[in-house]
Amino acid sequence: xxxxxxxxxxxxxAVGVIAGLVWGAERIGTQPTKTTDFRIDTKVYVxxxxxxxxxITTLFRGGVVYDFMTSPERVxxxxxxxxxxxLLDPEHRTKVEIGEQQLTRYAAHIRKWAARQDxxxxxxxxxxKFEESFDKASGELKLAAKLYSYSVSTEQxxxxxxxxxxxxxxxxxxxxxxxxxxGAMPPTGRLELNxxxxxxxxxxxxxxxxxxxxxxxxGRPMTIRTVHRTIWYLASSDLSRIEKANDQLAAFTAxxxxxxxxxxxxxxxxxGAKKLATSLRK
Numbered sequence: 001x002x003x004x005x006x007x008x009x010x011x012x013x014a015v016g017v018i019a020g021l022v023w024g025a026e027r028i029g030t031q032p033t034k035t036t037d038f039r040i041d042t043k044v045y046v047x048x049x050x051x052x053x054x055x056i057t058t059l060f061r062g063g064v065v066y067d068f069m070t071s072p073e074r075v076x077x078x079x080x081x082x083x084x085x086x087l088l089d090p091e092h093r094t095k096v097e098i099g100e101q102q103l104t105r106y107a108a109h110i111r112k113w114a115a116r117q118d119x120x121x122x123x124x125x126x127x128x129k130f131e132e133s134f135d136k137a138s139g140e141l142k143l144a145a146k147l148y149s150y151s152v153s154t155e156q157x158x159x160x161x162x163x164x165x166x167x168x169x170x171x172x173x174x175x176x177x178x179x180x181x182x183g184a185m186p187p188t189g190r191l192e193l194n195x196x197x198x199x200x201x202x203x204x205x206x207x208x209x210x211x212x213x214x215x216x217x218x219g220r221p222m223t224i225r226t227v228h229r230t231i232w233y234l235a236s237s238d239l240s241r242i243e244k245a246n247d248q249l250a251a252f253t254a255x256x257x258x259x260x261x262x263x264x265x266x267x268x269x270x271x272g273a274k275k276l277a278t279s280l281r282k
Contacts, residue, residue, distance in 0.1 A: 035062055035063040035165060036060065036162045036232075037062070037234045038162055038231060038233065039057065039059050040228055040229070040231075041228070042056040042058065042226050042228050043056075043226065043227045045227070046223075046224055047222065047224075053071075055071070058169075059241065059242060061238075063080060064077065064078065065078040065165075065169045066241070066242050066245055072264060073091060075088040075248070076176065078172060078173070080168060080169075083100040083101075084097055084099045085172070087180075088248050089260065091263075092263050093252050093253060094252055094254070095253070095254055095255070096254060096260045097254070098179070103172065103176060103179055106179040107175045107178065107179070107186070110186045111127075111186050114126035114185075114186050115127070120213075121213050122186075124145065124147050125185055125189055128192055130143035130145050131144045131145065132144075134200050141153075141197070143189075143193055146212065147211065148189055148209075148210075149210045150189070150193050150207060150208070150209055150210075151210070152193070152207050152208070153205040154197065154200070154202035154204055155203060156203075157202075157232075160201070163198065166203055167197070170190070171194050174194065175187045182261070182265065189209075203228075203230060204226075205227070205228055206226065207228075208223055208224070209223065209224045209225075210223050
């Protein structure tokens with residue numbers, strides 16, 4: 001059975017992990033096309049929790065996107081010119097590459113798989129249809145459906161050139177999350193939200209996803225909320241962080257998918273469980 005919590009975290013945009021292709025030796029550079037440098041800080045809240053479940057910093061620099069997650073510590077680098085993500089695991093000093101073609105194939109596979117399931121939520125996400133509403137005055141965007149709904153507070157970007165960059169990254173990021181988080185749901189819901197944001201030329205300040213799954217949690221809805229703060233420049237500390245990620249990119253060891261995923265799953269466990277698992281392996 002698919003984990004509802006993990007699936008929802010992926011649906012709102014928490015970074016996942018995967019491994020697979022052989023990594024090339026070249027470093028990532030800036031893009032020659034016109035781009036905008038900016039930063040998005042994200043906090044993820046589960047249900048009624050007052051403390052964030054995770055914190056993520058996303059840096060857009062010269063067309064390349066650097067996404068830093070705190071729990072567990074991971075870095076996802078999206079290079080649209082080379083049509084790939086590279087994921088870094090600083091604790092284990094490993095890296096892995098995932099191409100857009102891989103993500104496209106997986107998204108098609110999981111969509112077909114979901115359509116064949118008896119689970120009503122999975123079947124809905126194989127081809128979701130939402131009732132969409134947008135209040136331009138307040139910036140409130142809603143995508144409503146019986147089992148799966150988004151409620152979004154939005155704003156118009158200071159730099160309009162960022163809209164295309166944001167849409168491209170979040171589309172591929174949704175596919176990455178779906179492919180790399182065990183138990184994640186198909187990316188179709190988030191892709192529909194990205195389409196609506198792009199249509200209305202806005203970016204989110206907060207996103208709340210509500211899932212109602214009959215027979216799970218006594219039928220009570222589950223919510224995941226993300227809060228976003230966009231800063232339309234990069235500080236010197238941001239540039240230093242990017243440089244460190246590029247150094248790690250050159251130095252870390254490429255590993256197979258199963259090893260990268262296994263390490264990530266181990267890091268997600270509570271400290272006591274990790275200690276026990278380590279002792280059992282000795």
